[in-house]
Amino acid sequence: MNAPIVNLDLSGKKAVVTGAVSGIGLACAQRLAGAGAAVTVVDLDADAARAAAGSLPGSGHEGVGVDLSSPAGLDSLADERFAADVLVNNAGFQRVAPIEEYPTEVFTAIHNVLLHAPFRLIRTSLPRMYAAGWGRIVNISSAHGLVASPYKSGYVSAKHGLEGLSKVTAMEGGAKGVTSNCINPGYVRTPLVEKQIADQAKTHGIGEDEVVEKIMLLRPAIKRLVEPDEVAEIAAFLCSDAAASITGSAYRIDGGWTSN
Numbered sequence: 001m002n003a004p005i006v007n008l009d010l011s012g013k014k015a016v017v018t019g020a021v022s023g024i025g026l027a028c029a030q031r032l033a034g035a036g037a038a039v040t041v042v043d044l045d046a047d048a049a050r051a052a053a054g055s056l057p058g059s060g061h062e063g064v065g066v067d068l069s070s071p072a073g074l075d076s077l078a079d080e081r082f083a084a085d086v087l088v089n090n091a092g093f094q095r096v097a098p099i100e101e102y103p104t105e106v107f108t109a110i111h112n113v114l115l116h117a118p119f120r121l122i123r124t125s126l127p128r129m130y131a132a133g134w135g136r137i138v139n140i141s142s143a144h145g146l147v148a149s150p151y152k153s154g155y156v157s158a159k160h161g162l163e164g165l166s167k168v169t170a171m172e173g174g175a176k177g178v179t180s181n182c183i184n185p186g187y188v189r190t191p192l193v194e195k196q197i198a199d200q201a202k203t204h205g206i207g208e209d210e211v212v213e214k215i216m217l218l219r220p221a222i223k224r225l226v227e228p229d230e231v232a233e234i235a236a237f238l239c240s241d242a243a244a245s246i247t248g249s250a251y252r253i254d255g256g257w258t259s260n
């Protein structure tokens, strides 16, 4: 893990990070906890969420199990325990299939996790943020929040929706001290991508190194996967005083992928 570069003090602040058991979410939770925030880890499995919370530096952390794909899980997000000063909407998953074969229930589930859950959590957190005159919302979008690829209809449409939600939040919160921004990673070295590498190696009958080199890194100018802590450092920057005037933005960290 790289040393933090952004000067950030979140002492006395509460952060809620979804999908924080693993990958980018865990890196964000570690970075925010390291800056002094009390972090609520929200993830599918309650035990795993509690274990992740227990592994963070500092104190005041908690882990909560919520299935963000289910209507009951979404409804539970109205609870005050999910009201944050810093909200990182990160939980996500991927499913790849042509539209005519794309399972409709998966399309709904992916929209619930990637778009409806952020809406519910923003809705729960804004009153606390407005009362404090300060709040930071960081939405982990994707290069696929800006451009499309075939076979990812659920994911691409939900991430594009998240971009719009983030901008509306920025418009409503701007005068009340609340910023909302997206981060748009290319391929990041996380369990989500490691699974895709293994799947694609099988599908194409090639080695995993070749999948990374010839498929994932074909378009980026920088020929390596992004690391989770690089994404977390942008999240930290967006929470810092230096970023107080940045809102409604989308920060691409994709090695140049969406520039060609």
Ligand SMILES: NC(=O)c1ccc[n+]([C@@H]2O[C@H](COP(=O)([O-])OP(=O)(O)OC[C@H]3O[C@@H](n4cnc5c(N)ncnc54)[C@H](O)[C@@H]3O)[C@@H](O)[C@H]2O)c1
Pocket: 018, 019, 020, 021, 022, 023, 024, 025, 042, 043, 044, 045, 066, 067, 068, 069, 070, 090, 091, 092, 093, 113, 140, 141, 142, 143, 184, 185, 186, 187, 188, 189, 190, 191, 192, 193
């Ligand atoms: N890894 C990448 O290359 C990449 C690129 C661009 C964007 N992203 C985005 O970054 C975010 C994090 O991805 P990651 O790569 O760290 O993945 P990951 O699989 O390592 O972590 C995702 C986390 O979300 C949780 N989650 C999934 N479904 C959930 C549900 N129904 N309810 C609650 N929690 C649930 C998982 O349990 C897991 O802990 C996602 O939104 C993803 O779309 C990832």
